[in-house]
Amino acid sequence: MESFADVRLATARLVLRPLVPADAAALFAVFSDRRVMRYWSSAPWATPETAVELIAADREALAAGRHLRLGIVGRAEGALLGTCSLFNLSGQCRRAEVGYGLGPEAWGQGYAVEAVGELLRFGFADLDLNRVEADVDPRNTASIHCLERLGFAREGLLRERWIVAGEVTDSVIYGLLRRQWQDRT
Ligand SMILES: CC(C)(COP(=O)(O)OP(=O)(O)OC[C@H]1O[C@@H](n2cnc3c(N)ncnc32)[C@H](O)[C@@H]1OP(=O)(O)O)[C@@H](O)C(=O)NCCC(=O)NCCS
Numbered sequence: 001m002e003s004f005a006d007v008r009l010a011t012a013r014l015v016l017r018p019l020v021p022a023d024a025a026a027l028f029a030v031f032s033d034r035r036v037m038r039y040w041s042s043a044p045w046a047t048p049e050t051a052v053e054l055i056a057a058d059r060e061a062l063a064a065g066r067h068l069r070l071g072i073v074g075r076a077e078g079a080l081l082g083t084c085s086l087f088n089l090s091g092q093c094r095r096a097e098v099g100y101g102l103g104p105e106a107w108g109q110g111y112a113v114e115a116v117g118e119l120l121r122f123g124f125a126d127l128d129l130n131r132v133e134a135d136v137d138p139r140n141t142a143s144i145h146c147l148e149r150l151g152f153a154r155e156g157l158l159r160e161r162w163i164v165a166g167e168v169t170d171s172v173i174y175g176l177l178r179r180q181w182q183d184r185t
Contacts, residue, residue, distance in 0.1 A: 010118075019083070020071075028048045039143070098132050155173045155174060
């Protein structure tokens, strides 16, 4: 895989760019929030070091083209609002999984659709992906609306796929194929 270290994407209201050490406090604020992590695949972050470590690990993963996580930054105020990612990349199958999360003060303004829409454009047009998939808790209405708005199709239910902090949860798998994405653009 090619390096993602210099990937920088932009939309009308947002810039998507790799995380930098100065993002640590804002990143921790987002992912230590119980509301953000209610349906996430891990518990809320407990210590600020988790943010510092993730940013350091991302640097390597981006350079190696293993994982593309980008900070979502508001153009107007320059604040880090959250992140979006393409991960579990398969070069042979030209497939990736998508993930995203925003701090609650940024919810409900169309930012997720705007950011993830641009990330998908990059994935299909620049990385030549054929399929992007998402694994969502069936109770995560906001995320499901977001995926459906972006053109993803519901493909199936995987029962009791996650156990997070003792809670056993199901996954709904959503998929978006390149040809369906092209038909929409
Ligand atoms: C999921 C999440 C990223 C959505 O972010 P957002 O910026 O508020 O989403 P958008 O404003 O782009 O809205 C997308 C669509 O979902 C709808 N929506 C948003 N929040 C909703 C909610 N709580 N209930 C129902 N619909 C909702 C919006 O109305 C919009 O649909 P529309 O365009 O048809 O009106 C945000 O809620 C979040 O960060 N949640 C916590 C982390 C998480 O669960 N991530 C996903 C893991 S799979």
